[in-house]
Amino acid sequence: MTSGQTTRHSAPFRLLGAAALVSAVLAGCSGSNAPAGPPPGAMGPMPVTVLEVQPQTIPSSIEVMAQTEGARETEVRARVGGIIVKRLYQEGATVKAGQPLFQIDRATYEIALAEATAKAEQSSREMNRLKGLIAAKAISQKEYDDAVSTDALAQAALRQAQLNLSWTTVTAPVAGTTGRALKSEGNLITVGSDSLLTSISQLNPIWVRFSLSESEIAKLPGGRLTPSSISGVELILPDGSVYPQKGKLNFLASTIDTTLGTQQLRAEFPNTDSRLLPGQFVRARLLAGDREGVFLVPQSAVIQTEQARLVMVATAENKVAPRPVQAGEWRGRDWVILGGLKAGDKVIVDNLMKLRPDMPVAPHAPGQQPGAPAAAAKPAEAPAGDAAKPAAAAAEAAAPGKPAEKPAAAPENSDKAEKAAKPAAADGKA
Incomplete structure (x- = not known):
């Protein structure tokens, strides 16, 4: 292997060794100068x-689920x-009692009325003719008597024919708001189960039922439900708002439903603007006097535990x-606490999952800053601009291991100061 190759291969190892040495020095410095952290359990x-x-x-x-219903819910049925x-009529419109709603074909009933009228007139003439003969003892x-009975039957048949013809115009039995028409033009109506045309509420x-x-019922004062114990009824609408007018009980069942174990009630509310509609699900709140000393x-x-x-x-x-604690019913977003608390108790309302018995806490009222009094002064802000320079210079001078900068000397004294500094430096070297 040549010397050039040795130099190229050994260079990375020298760099790694230098990096490791610098890391060790920095770790030693940080370990000796860094302040010790707080011991475990000393977080406050x-x-x-x-x-x-x-x-x-x-x-x-007491609040319970309820459902609205019309004070009168009447079925409109055809009699013929x-x-x-x-x-x-217009579906969903408000109608008066006796207002026409449907018209059934009148032709057959007009014919029946004409026939009944003719028979009634004939029987009446026959009865009047025999009336003179009976006086003369001719019959x-x-x-x-048979002629009188025949005339009475004919007159009854005439009356029935007149009623049938009048019933071909179906009218509203009561005043109220109409529902959807269950039969339309052209449908054949038969008397019986198929005679329902619409409803009126x-x-x-x-x-409200x-x-x-x-x-x-046991939560009420005295543990009993009587009309005199209920002072009024409030209605909570589906959007959470309270109906502006209070109601009153107009029905209280005298027995308990053996299947459900409940007692049926019904309240009545004014509804002049038709804000409430039949079939709505609402909440009824029964007011039963005042309850004192609750929280x-x-x-x-x-x-809530088991x-x-x-x-x-x-x-x-x-x-x-x-x-x-002994909790009662809900009132808005609060629990009504009947027992277990006393005046002045400080109930904790947050951080409940982190709390343990006998754990130290720093309580503060709602709206205050946690861990600090409400009137605590804010820390002074750092000076800005030129005013911050003296403070920065003082901090640098107080820092260990870092010399302070030399102050700027006047131009005429700069040479004398430089000459005076050289002997002092020589003495320090010696």
């Missing part, structure tokens, strides 16, 4: 947000059969303490 208390609870008086209420020739009493007032389980805690602060519900509180020593 966990900052948490606490809510200092106080007893409150709130309305006692025939072909529908015309629909006389038997039976003949006259009365929307003002509107009814719901039920309560036995466990929900409102955010739902996120309540931990045994009980818990909240985490910050003690006077700023340590975590689990507290079993």
Whole structure:
């Protein structure tokens, strides 16, 4: 192997050895000068947000799922059969009682009425003729009685024919909002199960139907549900808003449904603007007086386990303490806490997954900065521009192992200062 080849092959090894030496020197310097890190477990208390609870008086209420229905939901049916020739209303429109809705073909019923009229007139003439003969004893009493009965039957048939003809015009039995027409023009209607044409719902007032389980009834004051114990009913709409007008109970079942174990109820609400429609799913809130001495805690602060519900509180020593509570119903975004808390308790509302019993915490009120008092002053900002130069010069002078820069000397004294510095440097070398 030539010397040139030896030089080319040994150059990479020399570079690797130099890099390793520099890395070792830097590691030694950083290990000797770097400040020691904090020991394990010395990170300080966990900052948490606490809510200092106080007893409150709130309305006692129960919320359950409910469904709206018309105060009157009437089926419109045809009383006579025939072909529908015309629909006389607009689907979904509001109609008055007695307003025509459908027209059935009248021809056959007009013919039947004419026939019944002729028979009624004939029987009436026959009865009047025999009336004079019975007075003269020219006929038997039976003949006259048969004529009277025949005339009565004919008059009844006439009345029925008149009714059948009038029923060919199907009218609204009640006032309200009409539904979809189930039969259209040209359909044949038969009396019976096929006679349903449409329906009418009365929307003002509107009814809301719901039920309560036995466990929900037990939460009411006294554990019983009576009309006098309910002061009113509120309605929570699907968008979460509360219906502006309160309702009242108009039906309370006297028995418990043995299949579901629930008691049926119904409330009535004004609905002048038709905002509520039949079939809507809403939530009904029963108001049953006031409940005193309860606490409102955010739902996120309540931990639900298989045994009980818990909240985490910050003690006077700023340590975590689990507290079993007795929770009632939801009110908005809060739990109603019936027992387990006292006035002034600081309930922790965040960082719950990181907390452990007796763990030190740094509590702060909602809206404050964690770990610092609310009135703490902000650190001074670094000076900018020329004003920062003295501070930078002082920091460089205080840094170990780095000489400070020489101040600029006046032009006339620069030579004298240079000559005076040379002997001093010589003495230092000696």
